[in-house]
Structure formats: structure tokens, C-alpha cells
Amino acid sequence: MSVCRENANIRDNHRRLLAEKFELRRNLYKALCKDTSLPDELREENRYKLSKLPRNSSFTRIRNRCIFSGRGRSVYETFRMSRIVFRALASKGMLNGVKKASW
Amino acid sequence: MAPGSLKSILTAAVNTGVTEARARIFGHVLNPTGLKSAHKILRKKLIGEKVAQWYPHDIRKDDPLIMEAEEKERTNKLEMLKRRGKGPPKKGQGKRSKRKS
Numbered sequence: 001m002s003v004c005r006e007n008a009n010i011r012d013n014h015r016r017l018l019a020e021k022f023e024l025r026r027n028l029y030k031a032l033c034k035d036t037s038l039p040d041e042l043r044e045e046n047r048y049k050l051s052k053l054p055r056n057s058s059f060t061r062i063r064n065r066c067i068f069s070g071r072g073r074s075v076y077e078t079f080r081m082s083r084i085v086f087r088a089l090a091s092k093g094m095l096n097g098v099k100k101a102s103w
Numbered sequence: 104m105a106p107g108s109l110k111s112i113l114t115a116a117v118n119t120g121v122t123e124a125r126a127r128i129f130g131h132v133l134n135p136t137g138l139k140s141a142h143k144i145l146r147k148k149l150i151g152e153k154v155a156q157w158y159p160h161d162i163r164k165d166d167p168l169i170m171e172a173e174e175k176e177r178t179n180k181l182e183m184l185k186r187r188g189k190g191p192p193k194k195g196q197g198k199r200s201k202r203k204s
Contacts, residue, residue, distance in 0.1 A: 019154060020155040023149060024151075027144060027149075028145075032141065034139065035141040067157070080157065
């Protein structure tokens with residue numbers, strides 16, 4: 001059960017680390033620039049600062065990828081793997097408490 | 104009864120009084136006029152830590168021997184391809200960039 005070295009995964013991991021690093025600041029700038037009760041130049045300054053943050057520190061740029069295959073689509077968040085890998089592992093019995101449904 | 108009747112005025116006053124008292128006690132942020140407020144963004148919990156822990160740590164990285172062996176295999180494979188003339192092209196000579204110019 002090795003974790004493959006995927007370029008997309010590496011890039012995504014880089015984005016996640018940046019997002020964690022800048023999160024607090026980002027929230028603060030965004031909150032300050034949207035507050036209507038503040039003077040306009042303060043809002044403008046905060047908007048500028050928000051735009052200066054690196055793009056890869058945005059949460060919207062992160063995609064939950066499969067940790068085994070690097071697949072970007074149909075990845076379940078509770079298992080962190082794509083449907084294909086999930087099916088393979090579950091059939092082998094490697095996922096605890098997961099069995100084929102029939103009722 | 105008249106539209107601004109005494110009963111409705113009284114109930115409105117009592118309600119505002121109760122909400123203000125509740126906010127004072129529990130430290131809530133009030134917005135009776137409904138203007139846009141920055142409080143909505145600031146009250147959210149921080150998720151950065153959980154997000155950054157998506158990919159599990161590869162234990163093969165802790166062993167320098169295995170890392171060196173894998174790196175050697177990678178360079179060997181690359182060398183074999185280059186010998187056959189199948190290695191990666193120089194910058195600006197790839198399929199797409201050639202097609203563009």
C-alpha cells in the first residue's frame with residue numbers, strides 16, 4: 001500500500017501548506033475590507049493587502065485528491081481515496097468495517 | 104385598533120430589551136438594522152490545520168537508504184532513456200512549443 005509520487009499531489013500539498021500558513025491573515029484582511037462601517041481608505045488598503053497574498057494560499061485552490069492514485073475526481077473525504085482504489089481495497093478486506101451492502 | 108397600537112409598541116419594546124440584555128450577558132454581537140458586518144467572517148473556526156493534514160506522511164522518507172536506492176533507480180532509468188534518445192526534450196523544443204512557433 002504505497003503512496004505514489006504524483007506531481008499533482010505534490011503541488012496540492014504545497015497549496016495546502018501555504019493555505020494553512022496564511023489563513024489567519026487572509027481572514028483578517030477579508031473581514032476588514034468588507035466592513036461597511038470602516039473608512040474607505042482603510043478598506044481599500046486591506047483589499048490591496050489581500051490581493052498581495054500568494055494565490056496558492058487560497059482555500060478554493062485546494063482539491064481533495066486521492067492519496068493513492070492522485071485522482072482528482074470522485075474522491076471520498078472520509079476515506080481520502082478515489083472510488084477505484086476504495087473498491088479494490090474494500091474487496092480485499094483492508095478497510096475496517098466496510099463490507100458489501102445487501103438488504 | 105389603530106395600526107401603531109399600544110400593544111404592538113409594547114411588545115416591540117420588550118423584545119428589543121430582552122435581546123439587548125441577552126447580548127450584554129452572553130457577549131453576542133447584535134445587528135438590529137441588518138447592515139453588512141465583518142462578524143460573520145470572524146466567527147468561523149480555523150480549518151487550516153485539518154486541511155494541511157490530508158496527505159499522510161510517507162515512512163519511506165525516514166529511511167535514507169531506501170531514498171538513495173530509489174533515487175539511483177530513477178537516474179538509471181533516465182540515463183537508459185537518454186541513451187536511446189528518448190529522454191525529455193530541451194526547453195522550448197517540446198511538441199507544443201514547436202507547434203506554437
